[in-house]
Amino acid sequence: MQDVTDLRFMRVIAHYGSPDYFFTEYFRVYANSGLHKNILRSITENTSGRPVFAQLIGESIPDLMRVAGELSRYPIAGIDLNLGCPAPRIYRKNVGGGLLRDPDKLNSMLGELRQAVNGRFTVKMRVGFDDTANFDRILDLINRHNIDLLSLHGRTVKEMYHSDVHYDLIAHAVQRVQCPVLAxxxxxxxxxxxxxxxxxxxxxxxxxxxxxxxxWIFQQTRQHLSGQPVSNIMLPAVRDYIERLRCATAMPSIPERARVSHMKMYLNYIGQGVDATGAFLSDMRQARTEAELFGACDRHLLSEPDQPFAVEPYPGQAARPNRETAHVLEAC
Structure with a gap:
């Protein structure tokens, strides 16, 4: 998730129970591109105790090979190639999900990178660009080039996040490819x-x-899969999470309005589990100052300490982009 899963957010997540491994934000790869210092920190300063895969996005095969080689000198779990980003400003450059339109280019790219990456080489993709006509052909390329892990989002690029997820196509991939698949x-x-x-x-x-x-979702998933009771999270604990996010991501050097907008990026998602009416989302979206924003958090999250946080998002409480923020969330 570009502009979200940086070192600071990873540290916050690790406090509540890390995933088995992390993927970095993607390193944008092009002619003469270097290693983005802030993204690199999520590798070099990782204290979560979990492995981190370095994610690349680009279409220049020589430059992808070059950057993969540079990253191999750092403590990474492997190299991950992004073939799934659905953001129009990305796929229009024929990178991310845009490459799913060109299996011949992918064949060359996967083959060259497989030769260049000595360790684990993984791929993250969708089931197609605007349809699934190339799906089986690309799955066969995953086999041909001995990809170590496939992370598969069960929608096409053009479906973004709006359609139902085609879990049947993920099940099909599980049967067709030789490597493990993450759904x-x-x-x-x-x-x-x-x-x-x-x-x-x-x-x-x-x-x-x-x-x-x-x-808490990673901890809760482990509990559920092992037959343990799943932890109930109360609203005051969510307020503590928001405060931890604020402290971890605060940048006093940037204007207050930008800090408020950055926090709203997170709160657009957190608010989906606070109340069924959407009152918290409405109040926080109207806030213009930090005092107004965190005052809204206190009113809605501390006034009913015995109110549980919703395990699933409340219907109709989908996150929407915040017009003020300069950050773009791209959950690829």
């Missing part, structure tokens, strides 16, 4: 994770946006 798409709770695993027979799940809303 991705609408894994919103521990119960949802178990259902997706049962339906697809995938080796695991990849969780993105739901971890912004509920950082």
């Amino acid at each position: 991705n798409g609408n894994v919103t709770s521990a119960v949802a994770a178990a259902a997706v695993l049962s339906q697809t027979e995938a080796a695991g799940v990849m969780i993105g946006r739901a971890a912004i809303r509920n950082p």
